[in-house]
Amino acid sequence: MGIGFFIPKCREDEELELKDGTDRIFICAGGDKDDVSEEMRCFIDYLTGNTAKSDLTTRIESKVKEAIEKRLWRKEYMTYKEHMDQEYKRGKAEGKAEGEEERKTLKNENELLRKEIEQLKAQLITK
Numbered sequence: 001m002g003i004g005f006f007i008p009k010c011r012e013d014e015e016l017e018l019k020d021g022t023d024r025i026f027i028c029a030g031g032d033k034d035d036v037s038e039e040m041r042c043f044i045d046y047l048t049g050n051t052a053k054s055d056l057t058t059r060i061e062s063k064v065k066e067a068i069e070k071r072l073w074r075k076e077y078m079t080y081k082e083h084m085d086q087e088y089k090r091g092k093a094e095g096k097a098e099g100e101e102e103r104k105t106l107k108n109e110n111e112l113l114r115k116e117i118e119q120l121k122a123q124l125i126t127k
Contacts, residue, residue: 006026008018029048036044042054052061067073 006024008020008022008024010016010018027044027047029044039054039056042052042057043060046052046057046060052058
């Protein structure tokens with residue numbers, strides 16, 4: 001089977017469905033296409049990189065091109081990308097700061113252990 005239709009269900013109680021009106025369709029583009037309509041075959045072929053051959057795939061391709069060309073969408077994408085880049089940099093800086101704090105803590109603990117070992121050595125030597 002090349003297509004699977006799914007609806008959201010509760011893991012604990014499979015009879016309980018999330019009736020939010022959504023469906024999920026999983027398409028295996030490399031699967032058997034004998035059990036689907038010609039329109040769906042064209043759609044699956046389009047998903048795998050082939051040219052649009054049906055009314056549906058032609059409309060999809062047109063909308064994709066329109067989305068690419070829309071300046072507002074591009075601007076929103078760039079704004080979002082900048083936001084994500086800033087969040088990445090902030091997260092990286094926080095990670096470095098946490099790592100530095102951990103390094104200092106370990107260094108202090110190491111120093112305390114070294115002093116304790118020296119004291120124990122001194123006690124053993126004096127005995």
